[in-house]
Amino acid sequence: MTAKLSDTIYCLRFFCAGAYTEEVKQQLTVFGNLISEKAVRRATRLFSSYAARFNYNADWIPILEADRMPGAWEQFGVRQLVDREADRLSPHNRADVAPGKNSNAILIGTIRMGFGHYRIALAIASAARSMGLDPYWLDFLSFPGSAASRVIEYLNGLYSFGSRLSQRVPLFDRVVWERITSEIALKLEYCARDRELSRLYAPLFGNLDRSLPFLSTHPWTGQAAIHAGMHNVVTVVPDNYPLAFHLVEGSIHAVQTPSNYFGYRTLRNMGSRDQGMLTSMPESDVQYTGHFVDHEIVSNIDADCGRRLLRLREGSPRRFLLTIGGAGAQLKRFYEIIRFCRGAIESDRLAMMVNLGDHQPQWLSLKAELEAVKIPYTLHSEWSETRQFAGDAIDGPMHGLHIFLHDDIFAAVYTTNLLMRVADLLITKPSELSFYPVPKLFIQRVGQHEAWGAIRGAELGDGTLETDSLKSLQQTLTVILNDTDLLEMYCTSIMQNNKIGTYDGAYRAVMLARTKASEGRQRE
Numbered sequence: 001m002t003a004k005l006s007d008t009i010y011c012l013r014f015f016c017a018g019a020y021t022e023e024v025k026q027q028l029t030v031f032g033n034l035i036s037e038k039a040v041r042r043a044t045r046l047f048s049s050y051a052a053r054f055n056y057n058a059d060w061i062p063i064l065e066a067d068r069m070p071g072a073w074e075q076f077g078v079r080q081l082v083d084r085e086a087d088r089l090s091p092h093n094r095a096d097v098a099p100g101k102n103s104n105a106i107l108i109g110t111i112r113m114g115f116g117h118y119r120i121a122l123a124i125a126s127a128a129r130s131m132g133l134d135p136y137w138l139d140f141l142s143f144p145g146s147a148a149s150r151v152i153e154y155l156n157g158l159y160s161f162g163s164r165l166s167q168r169v170p171l172f173d174r175v176v177w178e179r180i181t182s183e184i185a186l187k188l189e190y191c192a193r194d195r196e197l198s199r200l201y202a203p204l205f206g207n208l209d210r211s212l213p214f215l216s217t218h219p220w221t222g223q224a225a226i227h228a229g230m231h232n233v234v235t236v237v238p239d240n241y242p243l244a245f246h247l248v249e250g251s252i253h254a255v256q257t258p259s260n261y262f263g264y265r266t267l268r269n270m271g272s273r274d275q276g277m278l279t280s281m282p283e284s285d286v287q288y289t290g291h292f293v294d295h296e297i298v299s300n301i302d303a304d305c306g307r308r309l310l311r312l313r314e315g316s317p318r319r320f321l322l323t324i325g326g327a328g329a330q331l332k333r334f335y336e337i338i339r340f341c342r343g344a345i346e347s348d349r350l351a352m353m354v355n356l357g358d359h360q361p362q363w364l365s366l367k368a369e370l371e372a373v374k375i376p377y378t379l380h381s382e383w384s385e386t387r388q389f390a391g392d393a394i395d396g397p398m399h400g401l402h403i404f405l406h407d408d409i410f411a412a413v414y415t416t417n418l419l420m421r422v423a424d425l426l427i428t429k430p431s432e433l434s435f436y437p438v439p440k441l442f443i444q445r446v447g448q449h450e451a452w453g454a455i456r457g458a459e460l461g462d463g464t465l466e467t468d469s470l471k472s473l474q475q476t477l478t479v480i481l482n483d484t485d486l487l488e489m490y491c492t493s494i495m496q497n498n499k500i501g502t503y504d505g506a507y508r509a510v511m512l513a514r515t516k517a518s519e520g521r522q523r524e
Helices: 003-015 022-027 037-053 072-076 116-130 147-168 170-180 190-205 219-228 258-265 301-314 331-340 342-346 360-372 383-393 409-420 448-460 470-482 485-499 505-523
Strands: 064-068 079-083 105-110 134-139 213-216 232-236 252-255 286-288 318-323 350-355 378-380 401-404 425-428 440-443 463-467
Touching: 037 147, 037 190, 072 116, 072 409, 105 116, 105 219, 105 505, 116 134, 116 409, 116 505, 147 170, 147 190, 190 219, 213 219, 213 505, 219 232, 232 505, 252 258, 252 505, 258 286, 301 485, 318 331, 318 409, 331 342, 331 350, 331 360, 331 470, 342 350, 350 409, 360 401, 378 383, 383 409, 440 448, 440 470, 448 463, 463 470, 470 485
Parallel strands: 079 134, 105 134, 105 213, 213 232, 232 252, 252 286, 318 350, 318 425, 350 401, 378 401, 425 440, 440 463
Antiparallel strands: 064 079
């Protein structure tokens, strides 16, 4: 039977009236809660459409081989999994240990949709390495010829466009984007779509041992893992706003905050309008772990905060770090901040770092603005130079405006991790960076789901509330530039939070996956 005929029959089973098989019945529930047949039909139609459009071949299975991941291998020993037939890396990068033959292996699934999911994956890899484990990296966008990567690239393009448009057109943001990022992905029926589309992604698990401990940092990698038959899946849930989009039934959900734990445990507001009281997620399927932060940052919290407080006492120039998101949506606000702080930079009261990630078009736009008004800057685009800059700044001085831009995705994301250790204040939208132990000033969110990240930071005392207007932002910048009380409070709170393990979520998520795998082996 051909793959196309098989898929057609699969779809027809949902359209036919009458009794359903147990397999089909499972498609109509999420944690025991019914979802509509209409939603399932819509999901299967979408699967068929994408399968045809992106040339899905159910018989194609990559033979995965481990290669040393550039940048991440040197930083914390990450091996990435690639298709052996594609032979995408040079022979000297070849790693000789397959994950199935490595008892210390931890498999991490990720997708770059924005920088947040990728950043969490790096935190998990860092924590795993510090625990004596060997992280293996499965990036669903690393298979460019596959239907899976092509579908994800298409969907990511739509998301990135919406993110950027929401920052340029307030009416679109208020009427469309806020609703898309909060209401539509909130409902259980959304799971039907992702469960079906996971069939497109499942072949990427290729020849992997299904008993490997697997940490999913994007729900699509988790859904695909379950569909592929992986036994020990932990879904690492981002943000602080519970959405059905992040549910992966059959896995353990690791969440960063108590409020998110409550939201997922009770499936808060995830039912349809006419649905009665929902069946809750089982206690065994969700765990509150704490914030997902890299070992290199967590292990240096007290030392880094101590240096911040010392710089405050000595009257050293403040150090601000602006970091752009994966969609590159905040460029206008970045220029407004630089222009507002120009006097403080020129008078050496402020040193500013701007990480533009890998967004070359955004850099060209910002460069034109800076040069038009003759604001001097230093550009850093070599990874070795960036690492040297961050290392020198730990105990050394910093002056002027520094721009960071890298082509490589690892360098683009991890530059922020290096620079936040030497920054006094991180200026960011309330994204996944909301959960990092550095004083933060939150600018306008990009989507309703991010709002609760700022609330979490403000209540923990390590960041501001969301400054969603230019006037509010400028007032906050003025206070932090001229006075010391906010930064002192944030540093003190971070060190107190560290004592109770608030930032230890990455370690705990790794332990969840290892424990689940160990228990599975004992049962066998």
